[in-house]
Amino acid sequence: MVSVLLIIIVIFLGLYDLPQTMAAREHTPTVIVVGAGMSGMTAAKTLSDAGIKNILILEATNRIGGRIRKTNFAGVPVEVGASWVEGVNGEQVNPIWTLVNKICLRTFYSDFDQVANHTYKQMGGLYEESVAHEAYDAADERSAFSQNLSISLSCQGQEDISILSSQRLQNDVPTTPLDMAVDYYTYDFEFAEPPRVTSLLNTEPLPTFTDFGEDLYLVADPRGFESVVYYLAKQFLTTNDAGDITDPRLQLNKAVTEIQHSKNGVVVKTEDGSVYEAAYVMVSVSIGVLQTNLINFEPDLPAWKLLAIYQFNMAIYTKIFLKFPCRFWPTGNGTEFFVYVHERRGYYTVWQHLENEFPGANILLVTVTDEESRRIEQQPDSETLAEIMCVLRNMFGDDIPYATDILVPRWWSNRFFKGSFSNWPIGVDQCEFDQIRAPVGRVYFTGEHTSREYNGYVHGAYLAGIESANILIKCAKKKMCHYNIKPKGA
Numbered sequence: 001m002v003s004v005l006l007i008i009i010v011i012f013l014g015l016y017d018l019p020q021t022m023a024a025r026e027h028t029p030t031v032i033v034v035g036a037g038m039s040g041m042t043a044a045k046t047l048s049d050a051g052i053k054n055i056l057i058l059e060a061t062n063r064i065g066g067r068i069r070k071t072n073f074a075g076v077p078v079e080v081g082a083s084w085v086e087g088v089n090g091e092q093v094n095p096i097w098t099l100v101n102k103i104c105l106r107t108f109y110s111d112f113d114q115v116a117n118h119t120y121k122q123m124g125g126l127y128e129e130s131v132a133h134e135a136y137d138a139a140d141e142r143s144a145f146s147q148n149l150s151i152s153l154s155c156q157g158q159e160d161i162s163i164l165s166s167q168r169l170q171n172d173v174p175t176t177p178l179d180m181a182v183d184y185y186t187y188d189f190e191f192a193e194p195p196r197v198t199s200l201l202n203t204e205p206l207p208t209f210t211d212f213g214e215d216l217y218l219v220a221d222p223r224g225f226e227s228v229v230y231y232l233a234k235q236f237l238t239t240n241d242a243g244d245i246t247d248p249r250l251q252l253n254k255a256v257t258e259i260q261h262s263k264n265g266v267v268v269k270t271e272d273g274s275v276y277e278a279a280y281v282m283v284s285v286s287i288g289v290l291q292t293n294l295i296n297f298e299p300d301l302p303a304w305k306l307l308a309i310y311q312f313n314m315a316i317y318t319k320i321f322l323k324f325p326c327r328f329w330p331t332g333n334g335t336e337f338f339v340y341v342h343e344r345r346g347y348y349t350v351w352q353h354l355e356n357e358f359p360g361a362n363i364l365l366v367t368v369t370d371e372e373s374r375r376i377e378q379q380p381d382s383e384t385l386a387e388i389m390c391v392l393r394n395m396f397g398d399d400i401p402y403a404t405d406i407l408v409p410r411w412w413s414n415r416f417f418k419g420s421f422s423n424w425p426i427g428v429d430q431c432e433f434d435q436i437r438a439p440v441g442r443v444y445f446t447g448e449h450t451s452r453e454y455n456g457y458v459h460g461a462y463l464a465g466i467e468s469a470n471i472l473i474k475c476a477k478k479k480m481c482h483y484n485i486k487p488k489g490a
Contacts, residue, residue: 029056029249031472032268032278034256034295037066038458039446040284041233042465047282048236050473056276058268060255060416063226064233064245067286067417068458070224073407074323076358077222078365080409081420082458083319084110090213096459097212099228100219107217108357114334115185120395122177122342135178139186142174181341184349191456192315192369193423194345207453208460220357225458255416259283260298261443280442280472284465287436287449288314288418301440308435311428312449314419315456316373316412322388323405324362328396331355340391346372348391364392377410384408421456422449437468444472 030052033044036059044057063069067081085107087094100107116132126132174183187195219225230245237247255271259281266281285295290309300306329335331353338351352365366388368376376384385406392400411420424433430452437450446468447461454460 029276029278030054030476031056031280031282032266032276033057033282033284034259034268035059035066035284035447036064036229036233036250036252037284037447038068038229038461039448039450039465039468040066040282041229042462043282043284043446043469044465045232045236046466046469047473050469052473052476055249056278057250058254058256058270058276059250059252062252064250064252065224065226065229066461067411067420068224068226068229070226071407073321074361074363074405076354076361076363077220077224078321078354078363078407079219079225080319080321080407081411082225083219085217085219085459086457087208087212087459088215088217090209090211092211094212094459095462096228097217099231099462100217100225103223103227103231105219105223105225105227106221106357107219110216110218110336111334112337115337115339118330118335118338119178119181120338120340122340122394124394124397127178127341131178135182136186138179139174139182142183177341177343180345181339181349184346185339188346188369189350189367191423192317192373192420193313194370208457211453212459218357220354256285256295258296258298259443261441263441266442280444280476282444282446282468282472284446286314286417286419286447287312287422289416292415292418294415297443301443304435305438305440308432308438311425311432312436313423313425315421315423316370317420318368318373318376318409318411320366320368320376320384320388320409321407322364322366322385322403324364324403325401327353327355327362328400329353329364340395342391346370348388374412376408377413381406381408422447423456437464437471439471439475444468 031044031047031054033040033047033055036057040057040059041064044055047055069079069081070077071080072078085094085097085100088097116136117126117129119127119132119135121127127135174180183195187193221227233245233250234243237245237250240246253272254274256268257271258267258269260267260269261281265277265279268276268278268281270276283290283295287309289295291314301309329338336352336356340347340349340351342349346369348366348368350367352367354361354363354365385403388406389402411417433452433455437445439445446464448455448457448464450468451457451460451464454463
């Protein structure tokens with residue numbers, strides 16, 4: 001009688017506990033996506049479109065969009081991160097251009113054709129047009145030299161690539177202040193690093209421009225470039241009547257600190273002590289973050305994966321905005337961009353006025369990169385402003401007004417980004433690049449740094465999210481997990 005009673009009690013307790021167990025399983029996501037930037041959000045949408053609705057997006061900051069970020073400065077919306085749709089009006093249509101036009105963002109064509117005519121000497125005055133054009137033509141010839149060597153050795157081995165890099169170093173080093181400034185404008189303004197650091201693959205005609213076109217359009221819209229990410233998010237995440245995302249599958253202010261992974265699934269821990277379980281995890285943080293100890297992988301990622309991660313560069317691209325009480329720089333057709341020549345390479349070299357985008361706002365933008373970005377991020381904005389005013393007075397005279405406001409983004413110092421975008425370093429081949437994207441068991445990776453053709457670009461992030469999600473979907477359907485299996489070439 002006692003044994004029968006015990007059996008009844010056990011059965012009752014089991015039935016009582018069953019709904020809780022089932023509910024817990026229902027709320028266990030199939031996939032956790034780490035990061036709600038362009039790649040993470042696109043990956044999540046791709047998973048949702050494929051029928052994997054049971055997802056959870058963990059975003060470390062208080063917003064979505066990642067390195068696409070708008071802020072208000074001196075009464076106008078400025079893009080402190082990605083700001084251009086690069087690659088427009090070609091044979092193929094850039095998918096970001098399609099999205100931008102679908103939601104009717106304001107964009108402005110960037111005209112670089114007259115920059116040689118607006119190149120300023122270090123102590124004032126414009127260079128003679130013939131002298132400036134000769135320097136820009138020489139930079140084009142150096143670029144063509146590198147391209148021809150790259151193409152001729154594109155199918156050869158690592159040793160030949162190293163020889164090529166050495167040849168380029170000997171033939172591609174400008175020495176005069178003018179040549180250094182033009183070299184910076186030609187390379188660093190696009191890649192945020194010198195050509196002697198960035199991979200030779202970046203000196204070939206870039207797929208972004210050969211595939212999608214050579215034109216660039218600057219986004220200058222009150223909603224911000226980030227609204228493209230919001231547009232994608234709202235296609236699969238629930239919103240309220242005001243259009244705000246209310247879907248519990250998106251969790252903000254959830255900084256991931258640990259990812260435990262095994263053949264049975266993943267456990268993701270966040271800084272606030274939360275613990276989440278899932279079958280898979282898609283990691284979309286930047287390569288710069290992967291190179292830090294922000295996220296601990298348990299067990300450690302395999303050696304081939306770590307080597308690939310640490311081989312790549314995280315470039316820093318800093319756009320400094322300045323507000324003035326009145327305009328003192330030239331405006332009109334062909335004046336949007338101008339170059340300042342200094343004996344120190346990259347010292348406040350490339351300038352842009354925003355009169356086309358924001359007439360009467362009296363805002364200038366100067367771009368710094370790499371070591372200058374690191375230096376400027378570590379000093380007070382007052383020192384940066386003082387340096388900039390000296391440069392501007394060298395160009396336009398001592399009577400110009402002092403800036404009334406300055407905005408200095410700090411992407412490198414931000415532990416959730418650690419830079420602006422990825423670059424291929426010299427000597428790294430495509431097989432090694434593929435290892436960046438390769439999954440490790442149930443841990444998958446995405447981000448602009450995983451796009452072989454378009455790394456560093458917004459469309460690269462978008463396409464990478466789709467590609468990485470499709471890899472996960474395919475493996476999940478076949479119940480395949482590449483656990484500690486090296487990809488080809490590793």
